[in-house]
Amino acid sequence: SRALLYALIRSRCFRATDGRDKVYALLGLVEAYARDLEELRPCYAADHSVEKTYINVAVRILRDSDDLLILSCVEGRRFQRTSLPSWVPDWGCELQTGLRVTGYERYSASGRLPMSRPRLNIPRLTLTVYGVQIDEIVMVGEVTGAVLHGEPFPRWLDIFDAMQDNYPGPGSGEDKLDAFWRTLIANTFKSTGEMIPSTTTLVPALYEWLEMSVPDDKETAERKDWADRVSRTLVALSGQFGGVDYGHQMSHARHLRLFLTREGFIGRGTECLETGDIVCIVPGSRVPLVLRSITAEEASLHGLSEDNAYSLVGGTYLHGFMAGEAFDPSLMGGLIKGTRCEMEGFVLV
Structure with a gap:
């Protein structure tokens, strides 16, 4: 099942006249x-639709896998047929979505906590996964692709301004600038298979990229205000320059947006995420997952209570939580900021 899932991920941007062939064409491999x-x-x-094909392959992979990697292939309703359950990836989407790190093997958000087998309810097309809610998203930024095309990014700077000077992530101790630049590139170089060492700094490269983001056209008041704000941010940062093309490092994953949680944790996930979504760590998934509560009406359609019914929005990078830092591996629950956390079930529809 792992080989099939990797093939699906790597061929996602390929085209097929019939959406079912996005799966069938790979079976020979x-x-x-x-x-x-x-x-x-x-x-x-x-009567065997594209949706049925994608549901079948998702169910088969979930049953045969010892992890939940397939859930991180979901990117939200903007990249998914509305007739699919939220936990089923739409392989017909040809965009290069996600963090653009196949397999996410450089990350391990749940550390060594064992995975609880997910529970499938085929008649209702629901999937119950077990994990810990970390926090709620309260601020979201612009989509990376728009920023790289020259659009202003005031909400990125709003997030930076709202961050605590000392990042609150478990065992972090780093300042907010380090947390900020690492999050914008998911703390990894595209060309390597590891996270960026804590001794490395790209502050000069971030500074240089910000400097290039100051618009040349300042004719309108709005553009002038934007240029002034970026300039003020530059003054607050180091005046050094570096040799790393920071914009290039960000460009590998364009369909993401920055976010900040209520407790001050910063992350970068699918452009479909919204304020009010929750970030969870689910053993079996190497990256945290973003979930969204569904309405009572939606829950009733699946015979569920709205208390624990969610739609899956997608996987995410959450700074300070990507190497199991939040958990004591000797516990079935875990420790987040010194508080014992129990696993709970999340029913995905």
């Missing part, structure tokens, strides 16, 4: 695995 699996057998009957 995993012939030994897929040969005897009825739900993966190619079927082009009128």
Whole structure:
């Protein structure tokens, strides 16, 4: 199942006239695995829709996997057919979504906590996963792609201004500037398979990128105000210059947006996330997951209470939580800021 999932991830931006072929065209690569699996057998009957194909492959991968990597392939309703359950990736989406790190093996948000097997309810098309709620998103920034195309990013600077001087992440002790630049590039270089060492600093590179973001056209009052604000931010930062192309490091993942949580944790996740969404760590997923509460009406359609029913928005980078820092591996629950946290079930619809 891992080989099939990796093939689906790597071929996501390819085109297919029939959406079902986004799955069927790859089965030859995993012939030994897929040969005897009825739900993966190619079927082009009128009653076997693209949605049914994607649901079948998601269910098969979940049943055969010892992790929840497939859930991090979800990027929210903007990149998904509305008729699909929120936990089923839409392989027909040809955009380069996510953190752009296949497999996320450099991350381990839940540390060594064992995964509780997810519970599938096929008639209701729900999936129950077990994890810990970390915090609620209270501020969101502009989409990275728009910023890289020259659009102003005042909400990024609002987030930076709202951050605590000493980052509150577990065991962090770093200042907010370090947390900020690391989050913007998910604390990783695209060319490496590891997170950036704590001894490395890209503050000069961030400074240089910000300097280039000052608009040349200052004719309107709005553009002048924006230029003045970026300039004030530059004054607050180091005046050194570096050799790393910071904008290039950000450009690998364009469909993401910056966010800040109520407790002051900064992250970068799918552009579909909104204020009010919650960030959870779910053992089995190498990256935290963003969930959104659903309405009582939506919950009732699935025979559920709204208290624990959610839609999956996607995976995310949450600074200070990507290497299991929040948890004591000797506990089934864990420790976040010194408080024992119990696992709870989240029903995804």
